Amino acid sequence: MPLSKRDLLPIRAETDIVMVRQAVRKACIEQGFSLVEQTKFVTAASEIARNTLEYGGGGEAALETHIEGVRKGVRIVFTDQGPGIADLEQAMRDGFTTGGGMGHGLGGAKRLVEHFEITSTPGVGTTVAIARWK
Amino acid sequence: MERIPILQMGQFLIVTIQVDMHDRLALTLQDDLTSRISATNAKGVLIDISALEIVDSFIGRMLANISGMARILDAQTVVTGMQPAVAITLVELGLSLPGIKTALNVERGMQLLRAALGDRQADPEQDDVDAPVEA
Amino acid sequence: MPDSRLPDLIARHEADLLAQWAKALSAAGATREDLMKPEELRAQCADLLGSVRQALQRGGNDITGQGWEKVRELLTEISRTRAQQGFTPTATASFVFSLKEPLFQRLRSEHAANPALLVEETWSTTTLVDKLGLFTIESYIKAREDIIRRQQEAMLELSTPVVKLWDGILALPLIGTLDSARTQIVMESLLQRVVTESTDVVILDITGVPTVDTLVAQHLLKTVTAARLMGTDCIISGIRPQIAQTIVHLGVDLTSVITKSSLADAFKVALSRRDLMVVKRKAAAAGAQA
Structure with a gap:
């Protein structure tokens, strides 16, 4: 998967979530995503960024743009060194939340994107990767 | 501190959200609106989100909260101007915001609020005499 | 092929190879002057040959590797435009495969005295050009799929009148x-x-x-x-x-x-x-x- 650009975005404060949204929006526009595709992907990124901040105690997002022949894609990898998630299956279920949200964060974000990967080790941290191809 | 302005027009409060809100700004708006409703005894709240490019679960929850709190304070809330892409995304996200009244644009939203108010009291002369007032 | 003589050979005879390639192209019927100007074709050939040489000098003959990015880009672009212009798959593939003949001729005259080396160099050259050809076809098909997909989308929009x-x-x-x-x-x-x-x-x-x-x-x-x-x-x-x-x-x-x-x-x-x-x-x- 040829990588054409990679940016590291910190997620340390609430305003960083807005920065992530804007950077992701820009990348989606560059890759020629339609308005609905952009909106879905940006919303998913916003959900996960908030998760990284609230449950992971902050971390970073690596925003990558890919060009593979005629296919173009955007991929973001969110990493935190937080407490991790013990029961991933439960965390992905709608309505499950340990924070103040509606519990739509991870499960909802997954529905908005084509590719969703999550790995988490209790005590070490959580990594969530989402991607969308045009 | 950064704030979203709230305009008063007769018995109604009007808010147009035109910036990509971070979470604290959204919470501040929620606080400001509820205190303004009780201070002004407003009967309706109109929130225009036509300039918002995304509504994630946090902002969605804020809208639902405002609507619920306003109801307890005896005011109707209507959310206007949601973009198609935003609506599609919210549905996919699983947030259908069942308790919230919606309208296509500000004009329709005002009609809706007036109609709701008219149902409750037979004195329609009270509204739209005042010019918009900066909160 | 760590110490291939191919890049050196291309460098020394670039102009001649290009002339021979152009000849081979028209012999293979891959020029299609109705669809594409001869000078445009010549520019594409020169671009491609130059970047193949650079890639060989830099990073071996694995065309999926880092050093071959430029070549891949060029081939993708060439296949894409040809798919749009209406070139057949054969004409598109011939563009790359026609490079074989001039290269082989060159190798033959260079290594006439050393048959073992000639065979070795011919073999590595043919595998390289084959790989480039296959890559071209793959990109061509991808471009065609892209066109089909867009037409499908257009049809979908037509089929749902509001x-x-x-x-x-x-x-x-x-x-x-x-x-x-x-x-x-x-x-x-x-x-x-x-x-x-x-x-x-x-x-x-x-x-x-x-x-x-x-x-x-x-x-x-x-x-x-x-x-x-x-x-x-x-x-x-x-x-x-x-x-x-x-x-x-x-x-x-x-x-x-x-x-x-x-x-x-x-x-x-x-x-x-x-x-x-x-x-x-x-x-x-x-x-x-x-």
Whole structure:
């Protein structure tokens, strides 16, 4: 998967979530995503960024743009060194939340994107990767 | 501190959200609106989100909260101007915001609020005499 | 091929190779002057040969590797434009394969004295050109797929006309099988029209939809919900008895949606939402006199 650009975005404060949204929006526009595709992907990124901040105690997002022949894609990898998630299956279920949200964060974000990967080790941290191809 | 302005027009409060809100700004708006409703005894709240490019679960929850709190304070809330892409995304996200009244644009939203108010009291002369007032 | 002589050979005879390549191209019938100017073709050849040489000098003969990025880009672009211009796959592949002959000729005259080396160099050259050729074809097919996909999208848009029945009342007659991709586009174009026409009521008519499965029902429900979020009411009409049965059997909850059996019934509901009614002229005249 040829990588054409990679940016590291910190997620340390609430305003960083807005920065992530804007950077992701820009990348989606560059890759020629339609308005609905952009909106879905940006919303998913916003959900996960908030998760990284609230449950992971902050971390970073690596925003990558890919060009593979005629296919173009955007991929973001969110990493935190937080407490991790013990029961991933439960965390992905709608309505499950340990924070103040509606519990739509991870499960909802997954529905908005084509590719969703999550790995988490209790005590070490959580990594969530989402991607969308045009 | 950064704030979203709230305009008063007769018995109604009007808010147009035109910036990509971070979470604290959204919470501040929620606080400001509820205190303004009780201070002004407003009967309706109109929130225009036509300039918002995304509504994630946090902002969605804020809208639902405002609507619920306003109801307890005896005011109707209507959310206007949601973009198609935003609506599609919210549905996919699983947030259908069942308790919230919606309208296509500000004009329709005002009609809706007036109609709701008219149902409750037979004195329609009270509204739209005042010019918009900066909160 | 760590110490290949190929890049060196290309460097020394670049101009000659290009001339030979051009000759081979026209012999193979791959020039298609009706579609492409000769000077443009020559520029492409020069570009490609130059970057192949650079790639060989830099990073071996693995064309998926880092050093070959430029070559891959060039070939992708060449195949893409040719797919659009209407070149056949053969003509597109011949563009690359025609490079073999001039290269082989060169190798033959260079290594005439050393048959073992000649065989070795010929072999590595032929595998390299084959790889480049295959890559070209792959990109060509990808470009064609892209064109097909875009045409499909265009067709989808055509197949879902949003019609205006009255001021503030839109109808979307759905015909044929609904799949996810189609519903997605239907939903987007419908909701966009809702904004531009400031619509109060939307009627989704599914008279022409042969079957409704869980997925289709959910898609319809999502469209209704999204329209509601924007502040517009949605009515689903044209539900035939067997579809009503399937919907209930599937356990899809449509209780929050207004459903009508015919488009006419739905239109009546829509009119009453807009505070309008249809009356017979005589009755209206009598009403006016009274």
